[in-house]
Amino acid sequence: MPKAYVFTRYGGPETEALVDVDRPRPGPGEVLVAVRAAGVNPVDWKQRTGYRRPGETGERVFPSVLGNEVAGVVEETGPDVTGFAPGDEVFGTAVAGGYAEYALLAAGVTAPKPAALTFADAATLPVAAATAYDGVHQLDLPAGATLLVTGAGGGVGVAAVQIARAAGLRVVGVASDGKKELVESLGAVHVSSGPGWAERARRAAPDGVDGVYDLVGGEVLREAAVLVDDRGKLITAGAPAEEAERLGGARVARARDAAVLRAVAGLVVRGDLDPHVTRTYPLDRAGEALREVEAGHARGKIVIEIGAAE
Structure with missing residues (x-):
C-alpha cells in the first residue's frame, strides 16, 4: 500500500x-x-x-x-x-x-x-511563492518604491523579496541575524529582527517605506503599521484578516489559480526567482x-x- x-x-x-x-x-x-x-x-x-x-x-x-x-x-x-x-x-x-x-x-x-x-x-511554488506573488501584486507599488518585508528569511519572505526586486522595488527585509547573508544575497537591505527592529528599519529607509508585506503578525505587524503612511499598502499573510483590518490594512488576497502558478514558474525559469x-x-x-x-x-x-x- x-x-x-x-x-x-x-x-x-x-x-x-x-x-x-x-x-x-x-x-x-x-x-x-x-x-x-x-x-x-x-x-x-x-x-x-x-x-x-x-x-x-x-x-x-x-x-x-x-x-x-x-x-x-x-x-x-x-x-x-x-x-x-x-x-x-x-x-x-x-x-x-x-x-x-x-x-x-x-x-x-x-x-x-x-x-x-x-x-x-x-x-x-503553489503555497510559498504563489502567496508571495499575490501579495506583491496586491500592493501594486511602482518601480522604485520601497517595500518592507517582515519574516524575509522564510519561504514566503524569500520569494516575496525576489519577486519585488524583479518588479523594480527597493526591499528592506526584516529577519534574524542568522539569515542576514541570505536576505542580502536576494538584493534586500537586511534589518535585524527582535526588540528595536522598527527603529532599525527607519534608519535603513530614512525616506520611509511605501508598502509593508508582513509575514509574522502580532506585535511585529502592529509596529510595521506605524512605518507606512498609507495603511492601504499594509498587507499580511502572518495574521488573521481582522487583525490587519483593525490597523487599516488587509490580509493577502490569494488568487489560488493555475495562472499564478504558471507566472511564478516563469519567474524561476527566467532566473528572477530562486526557490x-x-x-x-x-x-x-x-x-x-x-x-x-x-x-x-x-x-x-x-x-x-x-x-x-x-
Whole structure:
C-alpha cells in the first residue's frame, strides 16, 4: 500500500505517523499524481494544531495527510478534467495532503511543470511563492518604491523579496541575524529582527517605506503599521484578516489559480526567482522536515522528496 505522513488528531508532533493508506481516487475536478516532491510550510504544522484557513469549512477526517503543495506525475484524472493526461509532469495544491506517495490535486490550481524546473523547485511554488506573488501584486507599488518585508528569511519572505526586486522595488527585509547573508544575497537591505527592529528599519529607509508585506503578525505587524503612511499598502499573510483590518490594512488576497502558478514558474525559469531549496528529506523523515520549519530555523525552503510510487 502507498505510504503517507499523517496526523491522527489535533495536537503536537506526537500525533504524527508514517502509515499505509489506500491509493486515492480522483473525483470531479481532481487529478491524481504520483508525488515526486512536497513543499513544507508553516501552515502544515498549524493545521495539525487545528488551524483553519480563512473560508475553510467542514470537519477534518483522521488520519489526515499533512502538506499542501506538491509536484509529481499525473496518474489519473477525474471526471470532467481536461488539459491533463497520465504521464504529464505537474505541480499544484493538494486537496487532502501532499506528504504522500500519491496525492490528489485540484485541477484548477494545477499547472504543467516546465522541463527546466526540478520537481523539488516546483513543489515550493503553489503555497510559498504563489502567496508571495499575490501579495506583491496586491500592493501594486511602482518601480522604485520601497517595500518592507517582515519574516524575509522564510519561504514566503524569500520569494516575496525576489519577486519585488524583479518588479523594480527597493526591499528592506526584516529577519534574524542568522539569515542576514541570505536576505542580502536576494538584493534586500537586511534589518535585524527582535526588540528595536522598527527603529532599525527607519534608519535603513530614512525616506520611509511605501508598502509593508508582513509575514509574522502580532506585535511585529502592529509596529510595521506605524512605518507606512498609507495603511492601504499594509498587507499580511502572518495574521488573521481582522487583525490587519483593525490597523487599516488587509490580509493577502490569494488568487489560488493555475495562472499564478504558471507566472511564478516563469519567474524561476527566467532566473528572477530562486526557490532556495536549502534541504531535502525523504518521506520517512518527514517529521524532521516539519520540525525544522516548525522551530523557525529553516532558511529558504524545505522539501520532502519521494521516489517513484509503486
